[in-house]
Amino acid sequence: MMSYGSLLQSALLAGFVLAITLSLLVVACERPLSRLLSRQAPRQRVRILWWLLTAPILVGIGYAVVAIAMPSALHDSARFAAACSAHSGNLLHLCVWHPNENGQSSWLWGAIALLAGYATWLIARAAIGVWRVRQTLLTMLRLSRRFGHTDRLRVVDVDQPMAFACGIGPGHVLLSQSLLDQLSPTQLQVVLAHEQAHLEHRDAFWRLMAGMLSGIQLPGTRRRLLRDYELALEQRCDFIAAASVGCQITVAETLVAVKKIYRHHALAGMPLSMAFLSDFVPERVQALLSPGRRSNSYLGLFLGFTVVAFCSLSTGWLHYLTESLITMLAR
Numbered sequence: 001m002m003s004y005g006s007l008l009q010s011a012l013l014a015g016f017v018l019a020i021t022l023s024l025l026v027v028a029c030e031r032p033l034s035r036l037l038s039r040q041a042p043r044q045r046v047r048i049l050w051w052l053l054t055a056p057i058l059v060g061i062g063y064a065v066v067a068i069a070m071p072s073a074l075h076d077s078a079r080f081a082a083a084c085s086a087h088s089g090n091l092l093h094l095c096v097w098h099p100n101e102n103g104q105s106s107w108l109w110g111a112i113a114l115l116a117g118y119a120t121w122l123i124a125r126a127a128i129g130v131w132r133v134r135q136t137l138l139t140m141l142r143l144s145r146r147f148g149h150t151d152r153l154r155v156v157d158v159d160q161p162m163a164f165a166c167g168i169g170p171g172h173v174l175l176s177q178s179l180l181d182q183l184s185p186t187q188l189q190v191v192l193a194h195e196q197a198h199l200e201h202r203d204a205f206w207r208l209m210a211g212m213l214s215g216i217q218l219p220g221t222r223r224r225l226l227r228d229y230e231l232a233l234e235q236r237c238d239f240i241a242a243a244s245v246g247c248q249i250t251v252a253e254t255l256v257a258v259k260k261i262y263r264h265h266a267l268a269g270m271p272l273s274m275a276f277l278s279d280f281v282p283e284r285v286q287a288l289l290s291p292g293r294r295s296n297s298y299l300g301l302f303l304g305f306t307v308v309a310f311c312s313l314s315t316g317w318l319h320y321l322t323e324s325l326i327t328m329l330a331r
Contacts, residue, residue, distance in 0.1 A: 009108050011067035019060025019216055027221050042235035049229040053214040137166045161261050163191050164275040165198035168205035182261055190254040191276050193244035197237040198274040231280045235287050252288040255281055
């Protein structure tokens with residue numbers, strides 16, 4: 001009789017192998033996808049890039065969870081009990097591989113423990129960083145004052161120019177008095193519309209999730225995809241601000257004006273905030289002054305279908321590879 005330990009090992013190993021394989025597939029398709037996405041509107045690019053960053057780990061976790069949950073879901077179903085002749089009379093499971101029936105692998109348990117420890121360390125380090133940034137932002141909020149008729153807009157009396165949306169929930173927009181004094185009313189409207197767009201879409205939260213869930217990607221690919229994702233976030237908010245003021249040229253001019261103000265001040269990016277000025281000013285200005293780009297509503301659906309088809313077609317080799325690895329380690 002197959003044990004639950006063997007099933008758990010098989011599910012976790014297959015989920016990990018599938019996640020790594022998908023990350024390699026992202027590497028292989030990165031360049032053609034980048035060229036294809038460059039012709040899409042920022043709103044479309046934001047969605048697709050987020051899924052490209054997070055799909056490998058999410059699919060791997062989902063695959064393992066479904067495999068573990070299947071025995072309890074179909075335990076009393078005679079219809080599926082003999083779905084695989086190799087497992088007749090054995091523990092029912094999601095039959096995309098054959099878990100080892102000759103025992104469990106202590107080596108594999110050790111590897112799983114090491115991976116779990118590494119993941120815990122990464123999560124703890126990220127949580128500590130987020131907590132420290134949150135404390136800094138709370139201090140700035142306490143020292144700020146309301147601006148206008150809403151509590152979400154706050155002004156801080158500091159000499160350094162600042163304009164950013166902070167928080168992973170409703171959030172706030174923080175402006176420095178020094179920047180406020182140098183902006184015209186129209187430029188201020190652009191900055192506020194841009195930052196409020198970040199708050200409405202909760203961009204700080206989704207960027208944080210993308211950074212955490214993309215840890216399984218290869219470092220170079222992850223870095224480029226995160227950069228493209230942040231650029232798409234900024235461009236989406238630029239176009240929302242342009243719709244608010246009624247002119248894309250005005251937003252481009254505001255970007256250049258704020259860039260000049262920031263020239264002698266360097267701000268480090270914080271995981272819980274989205275700043276108005278980033279490292280993408282030339283790309284953002286070019287996008288605002290270029291002809292409009294149309295969103296292809298079928299591109300995301302096509303990529304999603306491709307991932308599902310790949311997972312379905314991968315069951316054969318995943319079945320064989322997982323079984324072979326566990327059999328070899330259990331000897």
